[in-house]
Amino acid sequence: DAKTTQPPSMDCAEGRAANLPCNHSTISGNEYVYWYRQIHSQGPQYIIHGLKNNETNEMASLIITEDRKSSTLILPHATLRDTAVYYCIVRLMEYGNKLVFGAGTILRVKS
């Protein structure tokens, strides 16, 4: 079973920041938080990951709470092309390529 809880859907206005929450209250100290997204008819796409510190890359920012029990993915300026299912995953590196996906959050960006 997935170790994360996400809202089933969210809406965001184009050009505004999209903030996607994720709860992972049972995360262990050596598990990373990963975010992937899946646009319709495509495979999942890696977005960002982190362990303790906040992370930022060209796609998004990841904010992890100090107790690591929850995190937020931030898309700073959402576009229509960001409409997708967003998956929050906790991953133990020793598990290799085994990712446990939940149902994810459907983000709809509207003009």
Add this chain to the structure above:
Amino acid sequence: DAGVTQSPTHLIKTRGQQVTLRCSPKSGHDTVSWYQQALGQGPQFIFQYYEEEERQRGNFPDRFSGHQFPNYSSELNVNALLLGDSALYLCASSPTGGYDEKLFFGSGTQLSVL
């Protein structure tokens, strides 16, 4: 640089038949994993191949088997197809035996079992 490529893109089979799906990993990647994604659900891990051996396996029956070739490409075989095997089958690859940060996915093979 081609990413992860899968073939065929779509496939229709009938119950009881056997199917083979193919995957070529991203250049430089040596580890391949397969996932099954039923409609409206997240992908589920089937198994992972590295150095031509199955290294990890998810909760799937023995009807699901695989193979990895010396060039790192991989096949997923499903025997005795059931209606419930209808799904999008995704292949993912990574370098360094699967312990890299990022996993790259192909666009999948849509299998319909009638």
